[in-house]
Amino acid sequence: MSTVLAAVDNSPAAGPVLAAARRLAGATGSSVRAVHVGEPGRPAPQELADRLAVELTVVDGTGREVEDVLLESFRAEGVRMGVVGARDVPGGARPVGHIAQRLVESSEVPVLVVPPDAPESAGRPPWRVLLPLEGDEETSRDLAGRLARLLPSDVELVVLHVATAATAPVVDHAEWGISLWAEEFLARYCPTASRVDLRSGDVGGRILEACADVEADLVVLSWSQDTSAGHAAVVRDVLAHTTIPVALIPVARRRDATSTATSASDAGAEG
Amino acid sequence: MVDLEAGCPGALRRVADHEVDPAWGVSLPSDRERERVAESLGALCEAGVGVRGAREEDGPGTSPLFVASGVFTADALPHLLPGPDWTRLDVSGGGRAGRQLDLREAMLVRDDTENGLRSTRFLSAGRPGIGVLVATAPTERFAVRAPFEDEPPAVEQGRAADTWWARSCDGDAGIAVAVRDRWSTQDGRRSLERVVAWSADAHSIPEVEPIVQRVVEAERVGVAALVDEHRAAWRRRWADADVVVEGDPVLQRAARLAVYHLLTAAASHGAAAIGPRGATGAAYGGHVFWDADVFVLPALAAIAPDAARAVVRYRIDRLPAARSAARALGLGGARFPWESAASGVDVTPDLVRAPGGGTIVVRTGDQEEHIVSDVAWAADLVARWTGDARFLDGPAGELVLDAARYWASRVELDAAGRGHVRDVMGPDEYHPAVDDDAFTNVMARWTLRRAAALVDARGGPTEAARRWREVADDLVDGWDAARGTYEQFAGYWTLEPLLADLAPRPFGADMLLGPERVAASQVVKQPDVLMLHQLVPDELVPGSLPAAIDAYEPRTCHGSSLSPATVAGLQARAGRADEAAATLDLAARIDLDDLTGTTAAGLHLATMGGLWQALAGGFLGVRPVDGALHVDPCLPAAWASLRMTFRFQGEVVSVLVDADGIEVRCERPLHVVVHGRPSSCDPPGRRWAARPVEEAS
Numbered sequence: 001m002s003t004v005l006a007a008v009d010n011s012p013a014a015g016p017v018l019a020a021a022r023r024l025a026g027a028t029g030s031s032v033r034a035v036h037v038g039e040p041g042r043p044a045p046q047e048l049a050d051r052l053a054v055e056l057t058v059v060d061g062t063g064r065e066v067e068d069v070l071l072e073s074f075r076a077e078g079v080r081m082g083v084v085g086a087r088d089v090p091g092g093a094r095p096v097g098h099i100a101q102r103l104v105e106s107s108e109v110p111v112l113v114v115p116p117d118a119p120e121s122a123g124r125p126p127w128r129v130l131l132p133l134e135g136d137e138e139t140s141r142d143l144a145g146r147l148a149r150l151l152p153s154d155v156e157l158v159v160l161h162v163a164t165a166a167t168a169p170v171v172d173h174a175e176w177g178i179s180l181w182a183e184e185f186l187a188r189y190c191p192t193a194s195r196v197d198l199r200s201g202d203v204g205g206r207i208l209e210a211c212a213d214v215e216a217d218l219v220v221l222s223w224s225q226d227t228s229a230g231h232a233a234v235v236r237d238v239l240a241h242t243t244i245p246v247a248l249i250p251v252a253r254r255r256d257a258t259s260t261a262t263s264a265s266d267a268g269a270e271g
Numbered sequence: 272m273v274d275l276e277a278g279c280p281g282a283l284r285r286v287a288d289h290e291v292d293p294a295w296g297v298s299l300p301s302d303r304e305r306e307r308v309a310e311s312l313g314a315l316c317e318a319g320v321g322v323r324g325a326r327e328e329d330g331p332g333t334s335p336l337f338v339a340s341g342v343f344t345a346d347a348l349p350h351l352l353p354g355p356d357w358t359r360l361d362v363s364g365g366g367r368a369g370r371q372l373d374l375r376e377a378m379l380v381r382d383d384t385e386n387g388l389r390s391t392r393f394l395s396a397g398r399p400g401i402g403v404l405v406a407t408a409p410t411e412r413f414a415v416r417a418p419f420e421d422e423p424p425a426v427e428q429g430r431a432a433d434t435w436w437a438r439s440c441d442g443d444a445g446i447a448v449a450v451r452d453r454w455s456t457q458d459g460r461r462s463l464e465r466v467v468a469w470s471a472d473a474h475s476i477p478e479v480e481p482i483v484q485r486v487v488e489a490e491r492v493g494v495a496a497l498v499d500e501h502r503a504a505w506r507r508r509w510a511d512a513d514v515v516v517e518g519d520p521v522l523q524r525a526a527r528l529a530v531y532h533l534l535t536a537a538a539s540h541g542a543a544a545i546g547p548r549g550a551t552g553a554a555y556g557g558h559v560f561w562d563a564d565v566f567v568l569p570a571l572a573a574i575a576p577d578a579a580r581a582v583v584r585y586r587i588d589r590l591p592a593a594r595s596a597a598r599a600l601g602l603g604g605a606r607f608p609w610e611s612a613a614s615g616v617d618v619t620p621d622l623v624r625a626p627g628g629g630t631i632v633v634r635t636g637d638q639e640e641h642i643v644s645d646v647a648w649a650a651d652l653v654a655r656w657t658g659d660a661r662f663l664d665g666p667a668g669e670l671v672l673d674a675a676r677y678w679a680s681r682v683e684l685d686a687a688g689r690g691h692v693r694d695v696m697g698p699d700e701y702h703p704a705v706d707d708d709a710f711t712n713v714m715a716r717w718t719l720r721r722a723a724a725l726v727d728a729r730g731g732p733t734e735a736a737r738r739w740r741e742v743a744d745d746l747v748d749g750w751d752a753a754r755g756t757y758e759q760f761a762g763y764w765t766l767e768p769l770l771a772d773l774a775p776r777p778f779g780a781d782m783l784l785g786p787e788r789v790a791a792s793q794v795v796k797q798p799d800v801l802m803l804h805q806l807v808p809d810e811l812v813p814g815s816l817p818a819a820i821d822a823y824e825p826r827t828c829h830g831s832s833l834s835p836a837t838v839a840g841l842q843a844r845a846g847r848a849d850e851a852a853a854t855l856d857l858a859a860r861i862d863l864d865d866l867t868g869t870t871a872a873g874l875h876l877a878t879m880g881g882l883w884q885a886l887a888g889g890f891l892g893v894r895p896v897d898g899a900l901h902v903d904p905c906l907p908a909a910w911a912s913l914r915m916t917f918r919f920q921g922e923v924v925s926v927l928v929d930a931d932g933i934e935v936r937c938e939r940p941l942h943v944v945v946h947g948r949p950s951s952c953d954p955p956g957r958r959w960a961a962r963p964v965e966e967a968s
Contacts (some may be wrong), residue, residue, distance in 0.1 A: 135868075163782040164774075165775070165778065165783065166774065166775070168780070168783035169779050169782050169869075170779045170832060170866065170867040171867075172547065172832050172833065172867075172869075172875075173547070173555060173560065173635070174623060174631075174635075174700065174781070175619065175620045175623045175633040175635065176554065176555045176556075176620075176623075177869065179623075180869045181867070181868050183871075184869060184872065187307065187332060188305070198782065200782055200783050200785060
């Protein structure tokens with residue numbers, strides 16, 4: 001049985017993190033566990049774990065960075081997805097904390113980032129999941145298959161495509177052309193999605209708007225974990241402003257001179 | 272290596288023997304994601320009927336389809352009636368590789384050597400309403416199965432002796448198919464020869480007995496003979512309509528793909544309702560737009576004139592509905608609909624779901640009134656290319672006259688006596704509800720003047736002609752002497768001066784910027800003013816083409832697949848052949864490279880018509896003018912030669928342009944005008960040296 005592993009500390013963010021992990025595990029038939037990196041003089045969130053009936057493992061982190069310990073835990077056999085809080089306390093739009101940042105950049109398994117003010121009651125099945133896709137075959141092709149293994153089988157997938165200079169579709173006879181384009185986009189990149197939502201403009205902003213408009217319970221971003229200059233702007237933007245959990249799916253990418261941004265999160269300069 | 276010929280019946284061996292000439296082959300994509308693109312590229316058509324190139328085993332993600340242009344469902348928003356699927360076989364283990372459309376022989380060939388599966392199919396050009404599918408595969412993966420077993424319950428089926436039949440009907444329309452199969456097994460391989468006959472009718476349910484008889488007769492003739500008939504017919508067709516571009520293999524392939532689909536888009540009799548994607552897919556419901564009149568018909572007039580007449584006949588048959596529509600608006604003449612199906616009433620959807628949710632009001636149906644002139648122009652073009660002086664004496668002429676009556680009643684005069692057409696949309700659909708769209712007004716002016724001339728020629732009442740000429744003369748056209756071109760519509764130059772350099776072209780500016788922003792800008796979806804230079808150059812200020820290109824080409828994002836070919840042809844006319852070739856490349860690759868992401872829904876037939884026009888009218892510079900064939904070529908440096916064969920005034924003409932000059936081959940004496948100098952051409956032909964124009968010895 002695969003495991004959803006939640007990284008928890010003693011902050012107010014731990015509750016939503018653990019709740020999100022439980023929901024995801026329950027919906028996917030996975031087990032759920034929590035891991036806490038112990039610090040001298042600071043108790044583990046055992047009471048929270050007991051209340052939510054989640055097995056908590058406390059790992060001695062003496063002499064090591066917390067994020068390194070957590071990454072090691074995420075690499076353990078059977079971990080399907082790691083779950084971490086975006087930051088320790090609510091307080092409006094801000095970048096994610098350094099631990100969450102390190103985890104999403106370096107984890108080999110998908111990471112669910114949970115904002116501290118994520119509604120605990122949200123996410124009763126069937127979930128509605130927003131999936132931004134650029135329509136790049138290199139990354140999009142495999143994504144639908146990976147999602148099928150990560151998410152409950154009864155999710156409603158809503159694909160979002162934010163048209164950019166590289167992807168703005170040519171639509172003859174708009175009264176027909178949009179649906180033609182949308183049908184093929186879904187058939188090619190995500191046949192199980194219920195529909196595709198087409199927008200234009202700032203990618204991160206459109207993702208956040210779409211999350212609210214479609215009432216998504218979860219948004220999934222695929223990305224290359226490349227945080228060098230000109231990359232990951234969309235991921236940073238979404239993580240800073242989201243009020244719902246964000247699942248970050250790392251994808252392998254060829255790094256050559258001809259490669260272009262191929263996921264919504266790697267939209268680069270326009271993000 | 273599997274010996275695919277072992278165990279093949281003789282006919283199958285004959286069919287399987289042919290190799291696809293690379294200059295004539297279109298390889299279908301073999302990846303799963305582009306399965307439906309492959310089906311479109313592998314579509315076979317004949318006389319307006321089409322079968323998509325779905326693999327015989329079909330399966331998830333495929334979209335097999337057998338349709339007939341003009342045969343619609345009876346829904347309030349009609350779409351092409353799906354016919355029975357006769358290509359489905361119970362074969363397994365096949366892959367997606369090894370499929371090619373052989374344009375020269377009009378066959379879809381599947382050579383899956385890895386899995387030992389081979390098939391060939393064609394729609395006979397030698398015997399109307401007959402098709403053939405032959406297939407062979409290892410016995411364990413190819414089951415004998417009756418046809419039509421997977422058809423939905425609504426499809427009526429039956430059997431008459433060894434003939435299976437199925438019939439799809441909706442309202443008064445129907446498509447019936449009869450099939451005879453001949454199976455054989457030898458040396459571990461199973462083979463099938465399938466002969467099919469079909470009948471499709473937009474106005475009555477096809478009877479089964481005639482197609483049963485036809486398929487029995489075709490099977491009696493034998494697959495080998497059917498193949499020979501079909502190949503011979505296509506040899507004749509290509510001899511009379513080929514395009515040979517030396518120096519651009521992609522364009523060569525695209526040009527022949529275009530000619531293939533243009534030649535098969537309509538029957539040579541009756542009325543032809545040609546949708547933007549022909550019979551290669553279900554896109555647009557098969558509705559008829561101006562695409563048929565202005566993009567497809569001009570090519571047909573030259574390479575399939577009887578089919579062009581059928582396109583005009585479609586409009587003639589719907590003249591009563593168009594007259595009613597005009598009357599309902601309180602106007603005279605005929606108001607053809609923007610989207611037309613079986614009845615001739617407007618079937619343009621009123622609303623469309625907006626990309627981000629909500630709905631958008633569709634205004635093309637109400638505002639793209641230029642369709643009225645487009646229909647008239649098309650009828651006149653057929654007369655000019657065919658040399659049929661009497662074509663407009665009959666019902667076709669009524670299209671022109673009623674279009675003039677419409678505009679005469681539609682034009683509003685201001686206090687100064689200038690004529691205006693307000694609240695319209697031109698071909699550039701990014702700018703709705705504009706006044707005095709140049710394309711609309713100038714085409715209306717042409718229509719009024721053409722109709723007046725027609726009336727004069729008929730010796731009829733002259734008051735109408737006088738009135739129409741007066742209205743034409745009063746119409747504003749947006750001519751801007753300072754800029755040397757026409758303002759696309761009133762106030763266009765006051766809009767945000769955005770150029771179409773926001774993204775690599777083609778791109779959808781409305782998708783990128785949003786419809787509100789783009790409507791407030793100068794970015795143009797497709798040629799509007801420039802379209803006038805293609806259709807009615809004699810209505811425009813002489814020498815104004817370069818300024819029009821300079822003004823509008825940088826603003827044109829090619830947000831319509833119809834756009835690049837038109838611009839390319841005009842760039843060639845303006846002597847900018849290398850730029851033109853680069854622009855034409857976009858049109859050539861629209862489907863070959865699926866540039867719009869919608870080839871899966873069908874091939875862009877109207878773009879193909881535009882491509883042909885760009886080559887003929889743009890690069891070769893051929894035009895029928897007052898009974899003479901004008902030839903004024905301008906080729907890019909990369910092309911060693913361009914040869915096109917077509918019909919002019921009913922006779923086959925071939926024009927070749929190469930480094931040495933121009934060669935015209937003809938079947939009877941022709942009046943020609945070469946580089947502006949009148950001349951003549953006697954059979955078998957004549958050559959002119961490259962400029963300066965001198966007669967070759």
